[in-house]
Amino acid sequence: MTATSSSSSPGGGDHDGAELSARIERRWATLSVAIVVLFTAVAAFAGIHQAVMPQARVETINPTTLHLSGEFVESNLGSAVESDGSVTVRAIAQQYSFVPQCLVVPTDTPITIRATSPDVVHGLIIMGTNVNTMLVPGYISSLPMRFDRPGEHLMPCQEYCGVGHEGMWAKVKVIDKAAFHKLAADKRRLSCVDE
Amino acid sequence: MLTSKRLILAHFWLAFIVFGVALLLGAWQMLVRSPLVPWISNPEWYYRSLTAHGTVMGYAFPTLIAMGFGYAISESALGQPLVGRRWAWLGFGLIVVGAVMALVPVALGLASVLYTFYPPMIGSPFYYIGVVLVVVGSWIWVALMSINLAIWKRANPGKPVPLAMFANVAGSYLWAWTAVGAALELLLQIIPVALELSSTIDAGLARVFFSWTLHAIVYFWLFPTYIAYYTIVPRAIGGKVYSDTMARIAFVLFLVVSMPIGIHHSFMDPEVGAGFKFLHSAFTALVALPTLITVFTICASVEIAARLRGGRGLFGWVTALPWSNPIMLAVAFSFVMLGFGGAGGLINMNYQFDATIHNTQWITGHFHLIFGGAIVIMYFAIAYDLWPHLTGRTLASLRLMRLQLWLWFIGMIVTTFPWHWVGILGMPRRMAYFDYTNPALAVDAFSVILSVIGGFILVVSGILFFVVLLRGQTAPQTDSGPYRFATAVHPPVTVPAALNGYALWVGLMIGLTITNYGYPIAQLALRPGTAVPAVYVGGQR
Numbered sequence: 001m002t003a004t005s006s007s008s009s010p011g012g013g014d015h016d017g018a019e020l021s022a023r024i025e026r027r028w029a030t031l032s033v034a035i036v037v038l039f040t041a042v043a044a045f046a047g048i049h050q051a052v053m054p055q056a057r058v059e060t061i062n063p064t065t066l067h068l069s070g071e072f073v074e075s076n077l078g079s080a081v082e083s084d085g086s087v088t089v090r091a092i093a094q095q096y097s098f099v100p101q102c103l104v105v106p107t108d109t110p111i112t113i114r115a116t117s118p119d120v121v122h123g124l125i126i127m128g129t130n131v132n133t134m135l136v137p138g139y140i141s142s143l144p145m146r147f148d149r150p151g152e153h154l155m156p157c158q159e160y161c162g163v164g165h166e167g168m169w170a171k172v173k174v175i176d177k178a179a180f181h182k183l184a185a186d187k188r189r190l191s192c193v194d195e
Numbered sequence: 196m197l198t199s200k201r202l203i204l205a206h207f208w209l210a211f212i213v214f215g216v217a218l219l220l221g222a223w224q225m226l227v228r229s230p231l232v233p234w235i236s237n238p239e240w241y242y243r244s245l246t247a248h249g250t251v252m253g254y255a256f257p258t259l260i261a262m263g264f265g266y267a268i269s270e271s272a273l274g275q276p277l278v279g280r281r282w283a284w285l286g287f288g289l290i291v292v293g294a295v296m297a298l299v300p301v302a303l304g305l306a307s308v309l310y311t312f313y314p315p316m317i318g319s320p321f322y323y324i325g326v327v328l329v330v331v332g333s334w335i336w337v338a339l340m341s342i343n344l345a346i347w348k349r350a351n352p353g354k355p356v357p358l359a360m361f362a363n364v365a366g367s368y369l370w371a372w373t374a375v376g377a378a379l380e381l382l383l384q385i386i387p388v389a390l391e392l393s394s395t396i397d398a399g400l401a402r403v404f405f406s407w408t409l410h411a412i413v414y415f416w417l418f419p420t421y422i423a424y425y426t427i428v429p430r431a432i433g434g435k436v437y438s439d440t441m442a443r444i445a446f447v448l449f450l451v452v453s454m455p456i457g458i459h460h461s462f463m464d465p466e467v468g469a470g471f472k473f474l475h476s477a478f479t480a481l482v483a484l485p486t487l488i489t490v491f492t493i494c495a496s497v498e499i500a501a502r503l504r505g506g507r508g509l510f511g512w513v514t515a516l517p518w519s520n521p522i523m524l525a526v527a528f529s530f531v532m533l534g535f536g537g538a539g540g541l542i543n544m545n546y547q548f549d550a551t552i553h554n555t556q557w558i559t560g561h562f563h564l565i566f567g568g569a570i571v572i573m574y575f576a577i578a579y580d581l582w583p584h585l586t587g588r589t590l591a592s593l594r595l596m597r598l599q600l601w602l603w604f605i606g607m608i609v610t611t612f613p614w615h616w617v618g619i620l621g622m623p624r625r626m627a628y629f630d631y632t633n634p635a636l637a638v639d640a641f642s643v644i645l646s647v648i649g650g651f652i653l654v655v656s657g658i659l660f661f662v663v664l665l666r667g668q669t670a671p672q673t674d675s676g677p678y679r680f681a682t683a684v685h686p687p688v689t690v691p692a693a694l695n696g697y698a699l700w701v702g703l704m705i706g707l708t709i710t711n712y713g714y715p716i717a718q719l720a721l722r723p724g725t726a727v728p729a730v731y732v733g734g735q736r
Contacts, residue, residue, distance in 0.1 A: 032487035043545035052547045054469045063727040127621030130550040138725030139465035158554035158623040166627040
């Protein structure tokens, strides 16, 4: 297992081995830098051109009083139709459930989900989609989403939040746009908890 | 010349013993949340086990390997006995005390907070203080590496620092600085609350502090593996290091760019703005650079070995490699796993892809493949290579070693590939239980069973590893000669000052950390009204 002693040029001959190997090395280094630049450029392009970007603004909320007043009081949770036709869904994640436990949203509609936590760090992922965010007490997570097809998705908490974490699963029901608006006509905030 | 053999062996033995225990815990966790067995009915046990598994594998095991290997490098690369051996034993003692202090409350269920801490959940203060002691113990090693190098430099003015030691000290500086993030989180935020001196905590700030540690710690785990690639592998297979300069550049690049990128762990977090997320994403792309350089240099070094052995042709030389040599096998497996794991990492590094797999089983698969696979298989190789020099007895069972490495490689692939797959399907992490009767989860059941099988293959491989080491203890005493490192094709005669010291690179590391973390941390620390009451785990106090 010992190295054999050899001449300084592994290729054997006395040609410009050192210079050749330095040149190959430089080419590889250049290629590596190009790969890195390409990846960064693609991420920047996707972010700016396709608007797949993280939440632009940091929004805060006092986690100890959010249940008493403001956006996240219980009567304001669920799906709300905005004046421009878009839908805002508000939810709370707490040990060990979401409120509401079943979200209902329409197809083919720009939707914003806004959620936070009053206790520990949680997260949500809508399975089968790329809707994914952390929920950190003190901060509001807000992200856009849109569903093409009706269907049902599971929405588990994706961050360890205590020993009941494995039981923290909610549901998202995507229903036809017209059916959603019929439901929304006589209710201020929608959810599918009672169904 | 290895004079501190007992010290080095103590580090390696403790590292591998705690690794063995954590490996069993890991396999048990995979089994109990699979469809193969009825549920344990009590998630408490699962999370105790998960906290212990992460704490040992993340903090104790790789730190002890880096320290033991670091002492061996210092003595044999510099050719001088370790200065400060008593301090080294003190550092080792602190790690033992810290590990016991941390793991007793975990076993009692008083600190089921996972190794990533997750405030505002707060466990027993002994858990956190134990972790701090482990880190303090390792900082003694950092100081000793620095002191030993300084002594050598004074005796050898102007001489190039041997590559192994140059890399080793770079790794120690990286660790010293990256541990500061978690240390700030523990000392300023968590421990005061755990001791009930304060009752609220800003979870957003804590997450950013932890991200400071969470990424570069992976590169600290990686350093012994990369040192083995450059300084053990070429020598063990009869080759030469293709380029000493490129190797140095790779190590200092790790020092600089693995640090200011941790916010990529927080892409989905609401407490960090989009601008800093993009900045960290771009720097994360940059950290691929030293790995790409390493892949080239090591493949070229291995090719040199093959051609010296008579290998011919564009790719035909691969068959001339000494495949019966366990080190050759280990580096090949490590590279395959590094390739897949690295490709996965490129997916995680940008916000757009990360949104699909963040906190799913994909991430668990990813870091098990990189750390448990590419990195740990080289820890085995380091042990196999170094052991005869430490014990004075040959490890004769080459077949057993090869079988052990094959099983580790196969086990890792069988465990992590299905893990990646169910992650893409959206299966979340850190769950003690899954209801496989739900149609949305039933599709994951088969992949989860495959992962469990992989986990048990890993356990068998782990047992074989101990068999190899213990059988070595019964071999007759022999003299293995001095422990040597690979030499370069063109050994360095002089090295530019920048690549023979660290001032520039440590300056850049600290400077970039401040530019990339200073503003987010200051903003989070100064913003009022976001603190949340602590949630104590493990019952009422």
